[in-house]
Amino acid sequence: xxDKNTKTFLPNLLNFKLIETLYATSNSPPREEVEDKKPCHNxxxxxxxxxxHSDTTKSGVGNRGKTGAxxxxxxxxxxxxxxxxxxxxxxxxxxxLRYIHNAARYRLPHCFEGGCVSVKQNQxxxxxxxxxxxxxxxxxxxxxxxxxxxxKKKPIGLPYFVMExxxxxxxxxxxxxxxxxxxxxxxxxxxxxxxxxxxESILDAYFNSFTASVIAVNREFIALHYLQAVTEQIxxxxxxxxxxxxxxxxxASGAARWSTEEQTVSVxxxxxxxxxxxxxxxxxxxxxxxxxxxxxxxxHAVATLAYEWREEQxxxxxxxxxxxxVGATLQRALGGQRAQLACALSALLxxxxxxxxxxxxITAAIH
Numbered sequence: 001x002x003d004k005n006t007k008t009f010l011p012n013l014l015n016f017k018l019i020e021t022l023y024a025t026s027n028s029p030p031r032e033e034v035e036d037k038k039p040c041h042n043x044x045x046x047x048x049x050x051x052x053h054s055d056t057t058k059s060g061v062g063n064r065g066k067t068g069a070x071x072x073x074x075x076x077x078x079x080x081x082x083x084x085x086x087x088x089x090x091x092x093x094x095x096x097l098r099y100i101h102n103a104a105r106y107r108l109p110h111c112f113e114g115g116c117v118s119v120k121q122n123q124x125x126x127x128x129x130x131x132x133x134x135x136x137x138x139x140x141x142x143x144x145x146x147x148x149x150x151x152k153k154k155p156i157g158l159p160y161f162v163m164e165x166x167x168x169x170x171x172x173x174x175x176x177x178x179x180x181x182x183x184x185x186x187x188x189x190x191x192x193x194x195x196x197x198x199x200e201s202i203l204d205a206y207f208n209s210f211t212a213s214v215i216a217v218n219r220e221f222i223a224l225h226y227l228q229a230v231t232e233q234i235x236x237x238x239x240x241x242x243x244x245x246x247x248x249x250x251x252a253s254g255a256a257r258w259s260t261e262e263q264t265v266s267v268x269x270x271x272x273x274x275x276x277x278x279x280x281x282x283x284x285x286x287x288x289x290x291x292x293x294x295x296x297x298x299x300h301a302v303a304t305l306a307y308e309w310r311e312e313q314x315x316x317x318x319x320x321x322x323x324x325x326v327g328a329t330l331q332r333a334l335g336g337q338r339a340q341l342a343c344a345l346s347a348l349l350x351x352x353x354x355x356x357x358x359x360x361x362i363t364a365a366i367h
Contacts, residue, residue, distance in 0.1 A: 069253045069273040070293075072223040072241055073098040073202070073215050094229035096204060096211050097237045100257050103264040104277035104289035107306040109317035109329035111348040113138050116361040126152055138357070143167060158184075169194065182206045219244060227255070234258055239270070272297055285310050324351035340365040 114136030121129045130146030148162035160176040172190045179185055186202040203214045213225035220243060227237035237255040253270025261281075268275040274294040281287050291304040306319035318328040327348045334341035346359035 069251075069268040069270040069275045071098045071100060071225070071239060071253075071255065071268055071275075072221075073213075093206070094209070094211060094227045094235040094237075094257075096213060097225040097227040097239060097255060098213065098215075100227070100235075100237065100255055100266045100268070101275060101277045101291075103259070104266070104279040104291055104306075107279065107287055107289040107308045107317060108304070108319050109306075109327045109346070111327040111329060111346045111357070112136075112359040112361070113346070113348070113357040114141065114359055116359070118361070118363045120146075120363070120365045122365065122367050126150055221250075233260060239268075325349070326351065339367070 114134060116132065116134040118130065118132040123129065126149055128146075128148045128150065130148070132144040132146065134141040134144075143166065145165050146162065147165075148160075150157045150160055156178065158176060158178040161174070163171065163173045165171045170190075170192050172188070174186065174188045176184065176186045182205060184202075184204040184206075186200075186204075188198070188200040188202075189196060190198040198218060200215070200217045202216075205212045210226065210228040212227075213223075215223040215225070221241055223239060223241045225237065225239050227235055229235050235257045238253065239255065240252045241250055243249045249272075251270050251272045253268055253272070255266070255268045257264065257266040259265075263278070263280040266275075266277045273296050274292070276292040277289065278291075279287065279289040287308045287310075289304075289306045289308075291306070292301070293304075294301040302321055302323055304319055304321040306317070309316040313333045315331045316328065318326075320326045325348070327346075329347075330345040332343050334343060342363050342365075344359075344361040344363075346357075346361075348357045350356075
């Protein structure tokens with residue numbers, strides 16, 4: 001909904017597994033600690049998208065949500081939700097509002113440029129150590145160190161901690177905790193040039209048939225979310241964003257989602273724009289999505305078509321939009337005895353500017 005995304009640069013490349021099956025009814029991208037009422041049909045075959053340069057996607061395919069109404073925080077990175085086994089008996093759980101469009105948006109390829117080599121080392125004491133070395137001509141590269149903690153003995157993996165540091169002094173840190181069984185608190189901070197560049201705090205509350213969230217970013221704005229499960233297939237919600245320094249950018253919007261086992265339709269409509277998303281599972285290995293974003297203030301609309309083709313050892317994602325951007329990614333599992341290896345290829349073509357970007361990444365998960 002807001003024209004400015006929350007700034008979360010935490011790495012995704014070091015967190016992905018090798019194979020994934022995700023259907024249209026999923027509310028969020030899968031992850032080891034992902035929590036959702038309707039997860040993918042086989043969580044043992046999940047992976048995270050390879051985003052060697054998360055900042056490069058700002059100008060490429062997969063960065064939808066700036067034009068239309070959107071939902072604050074919905075494009076800030078990883079998605080987390082609540083496991084159904086912690087819900088009361090008979091509860092109808094709608095998920096979080098900021099993930100309402102994820103069934104369609106997760107089909108978009110996360111294109112990157114340059115090269116990236118990453119290694120993730122799983123420790124026995126719940127700690128994970130990662131190393132990343134990237135090269136790019138359009139974005140800052142270099143070496144990054146990632147340290148994360150996840151309590152593997154708990155179903156929801158809380159508390160959760162991840163830190164990324166670069167030799168230049170840049171650092172980002174995310175901490176997630178569960179103060180109570182029905183609440184989740186998240187704090188994300190970024191430090192650059194010896195100053196706090198960004199500070200984001202999120203509080204999520206889960207109830208039998210609805211969820212509520214409070215999102216605050218720096219001193220710029222605060223957003224209130226509410227999503228109610230009317231039936232098992234229909235959910236309705238609302239968002240209010242208040243900005244202190246730019247009152248004219250404050251906004252309000254309503255949201256709705258209709259979801260079945262085969263398809264999902266979600267819409268967000270507010271005073272700043274419209275987001276309309278549709279996702280459908282045509283085959284167990286093929287998913288398609290269509291997205292329309294209309295910005296009332298900027299008088300601009302973008303339509304996007306995307307597909308996702310998954311087999312046992314590889315995944316292909318592609319998309320094309322009305323702005324002339326065509327992108328595709330290929331992820332391939334390479335196997336290995338002591339280390340699981342995977343590679344990713346990315347291609348992005350900007351027809352209006354006649355520019356082409358190519359990326360290659362390789363990841364090793366050492367056990």
